[in-house]
Amino acid sequence: MPRPPARAAAEPPQAPATGGAPPLDRIDECIIGHMRRDGRISNRDLARAAGVNEATIRARIRRLETSQAIRVVAMVDLLSAGFNFVAPVGIQVRGRPVAAVGADLAKIPQVLTVAVVIGPQDLEIQVVARDLPELAETLTEVIARTNGVGRITPGLALQILKYESTWVPF
Numbered sequence: 001m002p003r004p005p006a007r008a009a010a011e012p013p014q015a016p017a018t019g020g021a022p023p024l025d026r027i028d029e030c031i032i033g034h035m036r037r038d039g040r041i042s043n044r045d046l047a048r049a050a051g052v053n054e055a056t057i058r059a060r061i062r063r064l065e066t067s068q069a070i071r072v073v074a075m076v077d078l079l080s081a082g083f084n085f086v087a088p089v090g091i092q093v094r095g096r097p098v099a100a101v102g103a104d105l106a107k108i109p110q111v112l113t114v115a116v117v118i119g120p121q122d123l124e125i126q127v128v129a130r131d132l133p134e135l136a137e138t139l140t141e142v143i144a145r146t147n148g149v150g151r152i153t154p155g156l157a158l159q160i161l162k163y164e165s166t167w168v169p170f
Contacts, residue, residue: 024069027052031060032070036166039072075165083128085135086157089143090121096148098122104146110138121153 024032030050034041043057050057064070078086093101098116102123106114113126127143129135139154 027056027060028064028069031057031064035070035072039074078128082130084131085129086160087127087129087135087139088155088157089125089127089139090153091123091125091143091149092120092151092153093122093148094150101146101148104148105143108138108142108146110134111143127154 027050031046034046034049043054043061046057047054061070065072091101091105102114102116105111105123105125110127110129111125112128113124115124116122117124125143127135127138129138135156139152143149144152
């Protein structure tokens with residue numbers, strides 16, 4: 001079976017439609033693109049950019065939100081919130097179901113993401129901290145002592161070259 005052609009690296013994958021919604025079209029992508037740059041953009045400006053009327057924009061946004069294709073939220077900048085350190089951490093789980101350990105780790109305020117993965121680790125998490133002592137305490141006193149955490153393999157982001165949070169897995 002032939003492979004589909006590869007997409008250009010700069011183009012993110014098209015978001016799958018959820019909830020039975022039709023695939024995103026040019027107008028949907030225009031709306032989403034403009035709202036990513038400015039979540040407070042007016043319907044009038046969106047209509048002008050998409051070449052449709054405001055009623056169409058209102059209906060499209062409602063459909064995109066109802067089908068969970070988009071969610072409009074405020075996001076906090078990590079540095080502005082005082083989090084100067086980001087650490088990706090691999091976790092090997094022992095003696096408990098991976099999902100149960102992941103659920104416990106997800107309750108820790110400094111843990112931003114928890115993903116069940118395949119490979120040498122069972123979980124990959126992302127941890128933030130205001131300073132190195134807080135990071136050390138979170139890793140050794142909180143995460144390492146979580147029931148079922150067998151081994152942690154922390155890293156430290158020295159420089160974040162890309163952190164695109166415009167896509168969500170749900």
